[in-house]
Amino acid sequence: MRIAEVSKQFGISADTLRYYERIGLLSHVQRNESGIRDYGEQDLARIRFVKCMRGANVSIEALIEYMELFEGGDATLRARKAILEKEREKVRERMAEMQAGLDRLDYKIAHYEDLIVKAEQKMAGGPNRGSAFYLQFFSACTNLSRPDTPSRKRGRICAAWAPPAGANGAVCRFPRRLRPLRAAV
Structure with a gap:
């Protein structure tokens, strides 16, 4: 599968796919006789994984380290698990921050609703x-x-x-x- 087809299928730009290849997230992408990238099933599985992890806000640095360990096989299972646990904790912290922000927004919206009701009541008795x-x-x-x-x-x-x-x-x-x-x- 060519880079344009992969880009369209996953909603990732061709530049991003080239960047992922350059930094090691997608290693060993095969090329045809003309030098054009030809993504196989294993490459597509890696792209799915990277996209999923980026969607969960896993950092590029953690993904690079994870993929390097992945190349090491089963001997690196504990280290890969540790990376994912560390990233999960970061995501939980961000979610707590976002929840606090959402709670603050809800409070402010309720406050403005009260102000609007008071203003309408005042205007009705003009x-x-x-x-x-x-x-x-x-x-x-x-x-x-x-x-x-x-x-x-x-x-x-x-x-x-x-x-x-x-x-x-x-x-x-x-x-x-x-x-x-x-x-x-």
């Missing part, structure tokens, strides 16, 4: 209008600079918008078709 009016107004006034709005219509006082108590006035920057309707008080 001084001049009910929450339905504000929601209708702000949903209509989300885009303050519409390019298709003629400039002569921008800046007119909007009759549909009555400013809250204490405000000097409100300017509607939308054509009439986009202006909010008065809410029933």
Whole structure:
């Protein structure tokens, strides 16, 4: 199997496969008479193993050491097991860190949900209008600079918008078709 086919099958770039070969993770890849790599079943099994271990965040250095020991046969079984156990412990530590980060995110999201509920409750009891009016107004006034709005219509006082108590006035920057309707008080 050629390098392009292997690359497509495993979702690994050809450059990565060449790199793995150069550093010793894929040793003895056969080449045809033209010098083109020809991956066999044993090579494909090694690629599956390397991809699986990299997916588990096993370091390249540990994989290189493991593959060198693998070449030594059964005499290196304990050493290979020790490498895998050490990498497993590193993965567990990273998982604990990630869990702590996830817990913090969950806490912050719950905090913001509480803040949103409080803000909505405060807005619902607003001084001049009910929450339905504000929601209708702000949903209509989300885009303050519409390019298709003629400039002569921008800046007119909007009759549909009555400013809250204490405000000097409100300017509607939308054509009439986009202006909010008065809410029933």
